[in-house]
Amino acid sequence: MHERGGAERLLLPEGSGGAIPNNPRLPVLLHRGAVPPGDPAAAEALFARHGWPPAWRNGIYDFHHYHPNAHEALAIVEGGVRVRLGGDPGVTIDLQAGDVVVLPAGTGHRNLGASARLLVVGAYPPGDPPEQFTGRPGEAAKAAHAIPATPDPPCDPVTGAAYPAG
Numbered sequence: 001m002h003e004r005g006g007a008e009r010l011l012l013p014e015g016s017g018g019a020i021p022n023n024p025r026l027p028v029l030l031h032r033g034a035v036p037p038g039d040p041a042a043a044e045a046l047f048a049r050h051g052w053p054p055a056w057r058n059g060i061y062d063f064h065h066y067h068p069n070a071h072e073a074l075a076i077v078e079g080g081v082r083v084r085l086g087g088d089p090g091v092t093i094d095l096q097a098g099d100v101v102v103l104p105a106g107t108g109h110r111n112l113g114a115s116a117r118l119l120v121v122g123a124y125p126p127g128d129p130p131e132q133f134t135g136r137p138g139e140a141a142k143a144a145h146a147i148p149a150t151p152d153p154p155c156d157p158v159t160g161a162a163y164p165a166g
Contacts, residue, residue: 010029019087021068022108043121061111125153
């Protein structure tokens with residue numbers, strides 16, 4: 001399975017997606033092969049063990065969105081999905097069953113296409129319920145305050161190690 005500290009780090013430029021702000025300080029973490037494919041309970045247990053309570057099982061929205069006040073972990077437990085991170089233009093990544101991507105507050109994400117059997121487990125660290133923004137007029141000012149005010153993640157939800165800064 002996944003090796004400790006084996007995450008790829010992606011630091012998205014602040015505001016690179018126009019109406020999508022991204023996080024100016026914390027990187028996206030990409031863990032390949034971090035959870036057993038086909039086992040959502042194992043992904044939930046991993047997140048819970050590291051203090052990120054599992055919140056939902058579903059897919060990823062097909063429109064740009066972000067959470068200005070919450071970090072989010074997404075475990076792909078079935079199928080695969082192509083995701084755009086950071087708005088347009090952004091970074092496009094392909095995720096397969098077993099992969100986990102951790103999105104710092106403000107990081108835009110969008111499903112660009114998924115297999116029919118996509119199943120994702122989502123989790124957030126303790127804190128305020130996540131708000132969902134899509135880049136609508138008036139959101140930027142609130143996001144500019146909420147993103148830096150959001151406490152850093154307590155840890156990496158996959159390894160339990162300290163969350164790295166950019």
